[in-house]
Each structure stands twice: as structure tokens, then as C-alpha cells.
Amino acid sequence: xxxxxxxxxxxxxxxxxxxxxxxxxxxxxxxxxxxxxxxxxxxxxxxxxxxxxxxxxxxxxxxxxxxxxxxxxxxxxxxxxxxxxxxxxxxxxxxxxxxxxxxxxxxxxxxxxxxxxxxxxxxxxxxxxxxxxxxxxxxxxxxxxxxxxxxxxxxxxxxxxxxxxxxxxxxxxxxxxxxxxxxxxxxxxxxxxxxxxxxxxxxxxxxxxxxxxxxxxxxxxxxxxxxxxxxxxxxxxxxxxxxxxxxxxxxxxxxxxxxxxxxxxxxxxxxxxxxxxxxxxxxxxxxxxxxxxxxxxxxxxxxxxxxxxxxxxxx
Ligand code: T6T
Numbered sequence: 240x241x242x243x244x245x246x247x248x249x250x251x252x253x254x255x256x257x258x259x260x261x262x263x264x265x266x267x268x269x270x271x272x273x274x275x276x277x278x279x280x281x282x283x284x285x286x287x288x289x290x291x292x293x294x295x296x297x298x299x300x301x302x303x304x305x306x307x308x309x310x311x312x313x314x315x316x317x318x319x320x321x322x323x324x325x326x327x328x329x330x331x332x333x334x335x336x337x338x339x340x341x342x343x344x345x346x347x348x349x350x351x352x353x354x355x356x357x358x359x360x361x362x363x364x365x366x367x368x369x370x371x372x373x374x375x376x377x378x379x380x381x382x383x384x385x386x387x388x389x390x391x392x393x394x395x396x397x398x399x400x401x402x403x404x405x406x407x408x409x410x411x412x413x414x415x416x417x418x419x420x421x422x423x424x425x426x427x428x429x430x431x432x433x434x435x436x437x438x439x440x441x442x443x444x445x446x447x448x449x450x451x452x453x454x455x456x457x458x459x460x461x462x463x464x465x466x467x468x469x470x471x472x473x474x475x476x477x478x479x480x481x482x483x484x485x486x487x488x489x490x491x492x493x494x495x496x497x498x499x500x501x502x503x504x505x506x507x508x509x510x511x512x513x514x515x516x517x518x519x520x521x522x523x524x525x526x527x528x529x530x531x532x533x534x535x536x537x538x539x540x541x542x543x544x545x546x547x548x549x550x551x552x553x554x
Contacts, residue, residue, distance in 0.1 A: 437464025
């Protein structure tokens with residue numbers, strides 16, 4: 240079985256990198272992440288660049304300054320003058336990003352969704368993301384385990400309405416909470432993906448809800464803000480914080496006890512698979528419409544054995 244696997248793997252790479260039977264000459268891929276200078280997307284970019292190099296393609300990344308559909312639209316429109324062969328994009332809004340992406344697709348560029356997705360995924364030849372509903376469930380199970388049978392209230396911090404990934408995580412969390420009747424949700428709060436807003440929501444929840452026992456932060460920015468809110472109130476360790484992602488500051492926070500658990504994604508794999516699918520589409524090879532990247536539950540006890548899942552600040 241090992242030999243078969245190896246052979247399959249080898250032939251895939253030879254086919255991918257060969258210029259010999261090249262179907263088209265444009266070897267330019269574009270990557271438009273959700274926001275610039277953020278470890279999740281940097282790790283995705285690292286995975287995409289390494290894979291593209293192997294396959295004889297180049298990746299040009301242009302990221303908006305904020306996680307914002309209008310700013311991301313500007314980046315998409317800027318592709319107009321020299322359209323890439325394929326665009327890997329993490330749409331920041333599941334509806335508003337449809338029209339600008341459609342325009343790029345109309346010019347013949349193949350579209351691959353990485354991480355977030357449009358509600359209408361039919362434009363994309365392939366979409367790659369974590370199983371975010373499952374990640375939310377895992378977060379609820381982890382929180383329930385952490386608090387044991389103790390009753391209490393829990394807060395969910397989401398990012399911006401229309402973000403497919405964090406919405407799915409919040410949904411999965413709420414679904415799983417039904418299996419843990421001692422844990423009472425005080426609802427989902429939106430934070431505009433700003434750590435300061437997440438911190439303020441935590442401060443307010445601590446004031447209004449004396450039995451607050453846990454917080455689920457659906458991504459890196461909400462997690463970093465929640466940790467600040469708990470720190471400011473002197474509640475670190477008293478209120479359990481389960482975060483998503485594994486940025487350097489979240490990893491430090493897990494080690495120091497600010498977070499009790501992190502659900503880490505594999506953004507480098509999402510970037511790598513995004514390139515693989517784009518190249519397959521361009522070279523008329525079989526393309527997989529939907530791919531799921533693995534999740535890893537990190538705790539203080541297992542984090543050092545799982546350091547390969549920590550996100551990068553640079554490649
Ligand atoms: O959690 C990731 C990503 O999966 C999500 O779509 C948006 O937020 C992050 O980039 C982390 O900040």
C-alpha cells in the first residue's frame with residue numbers, strides 16, 4: 240500500500256510541475272486573503288507559495304488593510320489589468336463579494352475559495368476550509384469538559400455578520416451546547432473582528448452576568464480581545480476561555496493560562512491545497528469541489544507536542 244501511495248504522489252507532482260504538456264502559458268496565481276499581516280493568512284500564504292514553486296507557478300498576494308468587503312473589493316478589481324490564471328480568495332463577506340469575484344471569473348480566471356466562502360459557491364472550481372461547524376462543536380465539548388458539571392453562563396464572540404467561517408463555528412457551538420443543559424448561552428456578540436470590541440464585550444458580560452463561566456472566541460482577534468477583557472477584570476483562569484486559531488499571542492496565552500484550549504486550523508494546508516486545485520483546474524486535471532482541512536485541539540498539556548500547528552508570522 241505504501242508503494243502505491245508513493246507512486247500516486249510522485250506522478251501527481253511530475254504532472255503538476257511539468258511544462259511539457261502545458262495547457263496554458265499563464266503561470267500567475269493571485270491570492271487575496273481576508274486581511275493583511277495576520278498569522279492565519281500569512282501561514283496560508285506560506286503554504287500556497289511553497290506549493291506553487293514546486294509546481295512551476297508564482298503567487299502574488301495582495302491583502303486588504305482591514306477585514307472589510309469594500310477594501311477587499313478594491314484588491315479584486317485591481318486584478319483587472321493583468322488577470323491571473325487563477326485567483327485564490329478568502330471572501331470577507333458571503334454575499335457582497337459575489338459580484339466582484341464574478342467579474343474576475345468572467346474574464347476566464349479560475350476561482351478557488353480558501354477558508355471563507357460565498358453563499359453561492361458555484362463560481363469556484365474548488366473550496367477549501369476547515370470543518371468550522373465541527374470546530375464549534377469541539378469548542379463546546381471542550382468547554383463543557385473544562386467546567387465539569389458546574390452550571391453557568393457562556394458567551395460567544397463572533398466577528399462580522401456575513402463571515403462564513405466564524406458563523407459556522409458559532410452555529411456548531413450553539414448546536415452542541417444543547418447537549419450540555421447546565422451551560423446557558425447568553426448569546427452571540429459581534430465584534431467587527433476588532434480585538435478592542437471583543438475586550439469591551441467581555442467587560443460588559445462580566446458586569447451583567449455574574450455566573451459567566453466560559454467564553455468561546457470564534458477566531459484569533461476575538462480571542463486576543465477576550466483575553467484582554469479577562470485580564471483587565473482580573474478574571475484570568477476564573478472564566479474559561481476557549482479560542483480558535485493558534486497565533487503567536489494565542490499560543491503564549493495558552494501557555495500562561497489565559498486560554499484553557501485553542502482549536503487550531505491548518506492554514507498552510509489550506510493554501511497548499513488551494514494551489515493544487517487551481518493548478519489542476521488550469522491543467523485540465525480532476526478537481527475536487529470541496530476539501531476539508533483538519534483541526535487540532537490544543538491545551539497547555541499537549542501544546543509542545545503539537546507545535547507544528549502554531550501559526551507563522553513569516554515563512
Ligand atoms: O479564523 C481565521 C479564519 O479562519 C477566519 O475566516 C477569519 O479569522 C481568521 O483569519 C483569524 O483571525
